[in-house]
Amino acid sequence: MLSKEYIIKRFISYVTIDTESDPTSNTTPSTKKQWDLANKLAEELKAIGMSDVTIDDNAYIMATLPSNIDFDVPTIGFISHFDTSPDFTGANVKPQIHENYLGGDILLNKEENIVLSPNYFEDLRLYIGQTLITTDGTTLLGADDKAGICEIVSAMEYLIQHPEIKHGKIRVGFTPDEEIGRGAHKFDVKKFGADWAYTMDGSQIGELEYENFNAASAVVKVKGKIVHPGYAKDKLINSMYIATEFINSLPMLETPEHTDGYQGFFHLHDIEGHVEETKLQYIIRDHDKEHFEARKEMMQKLTNELNSQYQREVITIEIKDQYYNMKEKVEPVMHIVDIAEEAMKQLNIKPLIKAIRGGTDGSQLSYMGLPCPNIFAGGHNFHGRYEYVPVESMIKATEVICKIAELTALKK
Ligand SMILES: [Zn+2]
Secondary structure, three states, X not given: OOOHHHHHHHHHHHHOOOOEOOOOOOOOOOOOOHHHHHHHXXXXXXXXXXXXXXXXXXXXXXXXEOOOOOOOOOOEEEEEEOOEOOOOOOOOOOOEEEOOOOOOOEEEEOOOOEEEOOOOOHHHHHHOOOOEEEOOOOOOOOHHHHHHHHHHHHHHHHHHHOOOOOOOOEEEEEEOOHHHOOOOOOOOHHHHXXXXXXXXXXXXXXXXXXXXOEEEEEEEEEEOEOOOHHHOOOOOEOHHHHHXXXXXXXXXXXXXHHOOOOOOEEEEEEEEEOOOEEEEEEEEEEOOXXXXXXXXXXXXXXXXXXXXXXXXXXXXXXXXXXXXXXXXXXXXXXHHXXXXXXXXXXXXXXXXXXXXXXXXXXXXXXXXXXXXXXXXXXXXXXXXXOOEEEHHHHXXXXXXXXXXXXXXXXXX
């Protein structure tokens, strides 16, 4: 349906523009350079014939593909982010194209001897015979999520050029700052005006996700008492020992390194301690709402117990919810997942439905009133030098978008 060359050209035109976001910035977008791609995308959407193309003061882009049928069907949306992760540099990306991948090692960088190997990244073997786009080993690629943008723009262009494919009204949204957790923050759900949407921000071909973690953070502060160690008997209280008691009282096997699938965890990610005060920083994650609440209660209870054990307030805890599992918002409208699954099946793509061990913009949007499952964009090894994307997966994702549009417009 779409030529490889065309997709490659569009994709490369996006990834060669640096759009790294910055968690330390308070502005939106968090970096000025995100405007470079944002402005280009707004122009491109106009050029391919989209209507109502808008770009707001925070660089959120929206556009419409009007319905081409004479009966009412739901308005659907497709969403991607144009920033790249601050985990690794996105400046001077030099994409390398490897046609007809044979299944062996790919030398990304001869000088630095950087190799992308299926012995380490087994997923590569899924793509034997395909065209892979990689980095030159010195930057990330930015397939997360410029592959998603490339697919959405290409699908809209295809639908515009093929009016024989019938569809309802389609909305497109591109956001800044997803990688620093703010992609959904200034997204105007009302202005977007879709009944539901899909983020094109997953990885491997076939991925379809509508479950993610419930997430909270916890800051535990333990207060001690410093006294000259030579005269400290029955007086000194070492906050680090009490903190250790706290740490060891939580289930030691419920940590990220001991869990997967639907298992939740407590993750101690930062500790800072002196005799006088010790600060512990945790994140709490669980797909199940009840288990999530129970985890928070367990920490609160442990705090209370230690306080009564020491007969004064030695510990304080501050727990803050971060985001919730979108399943709660998607399950009542499960047909939106079914349509995506059916689209994949009709295109001979095996749907891989699994729970995300993290969050997405879609989870926040779902709680803002826009149910929003996540679909594969095709890339692998995000946020680093080994990132790659098979062109065939990008083409399939583009076809999935068109097929979802078509299936949503079937006369009941
Ligand atoms: Zn992403």
